[in-house]
Amino acid sequence: MRNTGGEIFARKDFLDIYTYAKQKGLITSLFTNGTLITPKIADYLVDWRPFAIEITLYGRTKETYERLTGIPGSYDRCMRGIRLLMERGLPLALKTVGVTINKHEIWDMKRFAEEELGLAFKFDSLINPRIDCSQSPLAVRLTPEDIVELDLQDPVRAGEWKQFYENFNRPILPPQRSEEVYHCGGGLSSFAIDPQGQMSICVLSHMDTYNWRTGSFREGWEQFLYKVRQKKATRVTKCEACRIKTMCNMCPAIGELEHGDPEDPVDYFCHVTHLRAHAMDLLVPPHGDCAYCEGGTRYDEVVRSAEALKAGKTAFSEYARSVSRPLPMVSEEAATSAVGCSSGGCTSCGMAAAHGRAG
Secondary structure (H helix, E strand, O other): OEEOOOOHHHOOOHHHHHHHHHHOOOOOEEEEOOOOOOHHHHHHHHHOOOOEEEEEOOOOOHHHHHHHHOOOOHHHHHHHHHHHHHHOOOOEEEEEEOOOOOHHHHHHHHHHHHHHOOOEEEEEOOOOOOOOOOOHHHHHOOOHHHHHHHHHHOHHHHHHHHHHHHHHOOOOOOHHHOOEOOOOOEOOOEOEEOOOOEEEOOOOOOOOOEEOOOOOHHHHHHHHHHHHHOOEOOOOOOOOOOOOHHHOOOOHHHHHHHHOOOOOOOHHHHHHHHHHHHHOOOOOOOOOOOOOOOOOOOHHHHHHHHHHHHOOOOHHHHHHHHHOOOOOOOOHHHHHHOOOOOOOOOOOOOOHHHHOOOO
16 A cells, blocks of 8 residues: 655644554555654654655755755755654655756765665656646656666666566557557556545546545445446557557556546657667667657657767756756645645556656
C-alpha cells in the first residue's frame, strides 16, 4: 500500500489511517516531502514501522529547493525530516523529479544521498499535468534533449535502458489484447483511492471513478474496475506496432491528462523515446504514421539532436535553464477543488522500477 499525496502528513488523521492499514496487515510505504515530520511522528513510525519511506528532494541547495517549492524554510524542514528518520534507523530513500529549475543539481543530490548519507537515490523526469488536467506543471518540464542527456551522463542508467531494449524490443501486446485501451496492472493488481474516497484504475486517471464511501470495495473492484478494464479502443494509433513502446511513458492515463483522450498519443513522450533510442544507437523500425521514424517530418531533427548529444554538446541544457521559470503556484482554494495534485506517479504498469523512476 503506497501512501502518497500531495503531502500525506498534511492530513491531521493520516496516522490514524496508516495505523488502521498496518493493523489490517497491509505492507505500507510512505511517500512524503519530509517537511512535516516531527520527533513525535518519527517515534511513532518506529513503533509502527513502514516497509519503506521515500522523501522527495527538490534541490541540493536551499536556493534551488525553495525556488521550486515557493515556500521559505521548506529546505531546512526537509533536512530535519531526513535527519529524524535516519537517527531512528527507519527504511529511508531519497528521490527527485528533474525539472528545469533543479536539473543542474541532480547529480549533486545523488552524491549527497548516496555518499554523504548512505541512502538509495533515484530520479525521473516525468512531469504530468495536474489531475484536473491543468497544464501548469509543464512550465518546468525538461526538453527531450535534457532528459536523454541525463541518461547519457550516467553509464549505469544508459546501460539499463539498453538492456531494457534488448529484453523488450517488440510490440507490447499479443494480438488478442490489442483491442483493449488498458494494458497495465491497473484494475488487475492495483488501484487508487483519492482523499475523497474515489476509486480509480490508477493515481493519474480520474476519468472513471467509483465512490467507495457510498459503495463497497467488492463492487468497486469486481464490477466497476472490471468494466473499465474491458473498454475497447476506438481506433488504431501509431503506438500499437511500436517496438520501443516499453521504453515510453505514454499510457491511457497520460493521454487523458494531456489531451482528455486516453487513446491519443502524447507527442512529447514519442519524441523522448525516439531520441533516446537514436542517442543509444538502438534500432527503431518504422511503425505507422510517426513523425519521428525514418521518413517522418521530424526524423532528421531527432537524428541531429542524437548526434549532438553523443558528441557531448550541451546547448540544450543551457537554453532550458535560461528560459525556465518558477512553477506556477496553485491557490489553496483551487487545490481543494481539484482534489489535490502531485500523485507521486503511477506504478500500475510495473515499469517504474525498471525505468528507475522517482515515482
